[in-house]
Amino acid sequence: MLASSEVMDALKSIGLNLYERKLWVALLAKGVATAGELSAVANVPRSRSYDVLQTLADKGFVVIQTSKPLKYVAVEPKEALEKSKEKLRENYQREVSRIERLKDSEIMEELKGVHQKGLQLVLPEDLTGSLKGRYSVLQQMDTMLRNASSSVSIVTTPKGLNELYENQFNLLKKLKERGVDIKIATKRDERCAEAIKALSGVAEIRSISDMKVPLHGNFYVIDGDQLSMGLSDPENVHTSQQMMFWTKSKYAAENLGKPLFDLVWHNAAGLKAAGKAK
Numbered sequence: 357m358l359a360s361s362e363v364m365d366a367l368k369s370i371g372l373n374l375y376e377r378k379l380w381v382a383l384l385a386k387g388v389a390t391a392g393e394l395s396a397v398a399n400v401p402r403s404r405s406y407d408v409l410q411t412l413a414d415k416g417f418v419v420i421q422t423s424k425p426l427k428y429v430a431v432e433p434k435e436a437l438e439k440s441k442e443k444l445r446e447n448y449q450r451e452v453s454r455i456e457r458l459k460d461s462e463i464m465e466e467l468k469g470v471h472q473k474g475l476q477l478v479l480p481e482d483l484t485g486s487l488k489g490r491y492s493v494l495q496q497m498d499t500m501l502r503n504a505s506s507s508v509s510i511v512t513t514p515k516g517l518n519e520l521y522e523n524q525f526n527l528l529k530k531l532k533e534r535g536v537d538i539k540i541a542t543k544r545d546e547r548c549a550e551a552i553k554a555l556s557g558v559a560e561i562r563s564i565s566d567m568k569v570p571l572h573g574n575f576y577v578i579d580g581d582q583l584s585m586g587l588s589d590p591e592n593v594h595t596s597q598q599m600m601f602w603t604k605s606k607y608a609a610e611n612l613g614k615p616l617f618d619l620v621w622h623n624a625a626g627l628k629a630a631g632k633a634k
Contacts, residue, residue, distance in 0.1 A: 358385050358397075370440070375400050375408045380417050383430040390425050416440045485602055486587065490595035494523055496602055500578045501527050508538045509577040509617045511564070514545035515591050516574045521551035525558075532558040541617075541624045552627055562624035574600075575613065581606040583613035
């Protein structure tokens with residue numbers, strides 16, 4: 357093997373597949389070579405070497421010499437990584453531009469129409485699902501909050517409050533400016549003093565620390581017709597294992613989420629911005 361398993365794993369982590377890793381390392385070892393020479397050194401089928409080397413060239417790891425036969429020149433590792441990073445940047449900007457153009461086009465109106473027609477065939481109770489992983493949970497929370505029109509009611513843990521502050525503070529500010537009523541109930545904890553201070557400007561916050569009935573977890577009620585509840589302990593579970601249940605069932609939101617939140621809210625105590633009970 358021309359390179360250690362640690363090197364090969366590192367190259368895998370930046371998106372090079374097995375054949376790409378083998379051929380690039382082989383080319384680094386030879387400097388300049390033909391596809392046939394590299395396939396023999398790297399133990400990659402010759403029939404695959406040409407397209408894999410072309411892909412490496414597209415990514416900035418290889419330079420192709422237009423000779424007969426074609427020869428390939430290794431790009432110095434640090435320069436190759438910089439070129440690859442720039443290619444990724446260019447591809448990202450190009451994809452973002454395509455998405456923005458699509459959002460502002462007539463096609464979007466047609467897609468929205470198709471979606472609305474589909475929704476007419478779906479019961480609200482069917483718009484239900486479970487989400488796994490912190491990224492998926494945050495994405496769903498963003499969607500729910502962004503579409504809020506009248507009220508946002510949240511029960512959360514100190515850790516959950518900090519995450520709300522870090523990820524959705526600007527979104528909550530916009531909701532406040534639109535006149536959305538935001539209420540947050542959480543435990544009194546010095547770990548989230550900064551979050552309480554900031555969020556107090558956009559929401560009414562109360563403490564559940566002294567409630568007779570212990571409560572621990574996360575749940576949201578949006579506009580009285582959407583409900584989400586955490587299915588894992590947010591304080592102790594790894595972010596990859598974080599889970600949340602979500603439903604757009606107005607029945608569930610009105611008969612489970614809202615009564616539960618109202619019970620918590622009426623038994624919670626006010627919190628000062630400093631994070632201490634009044």
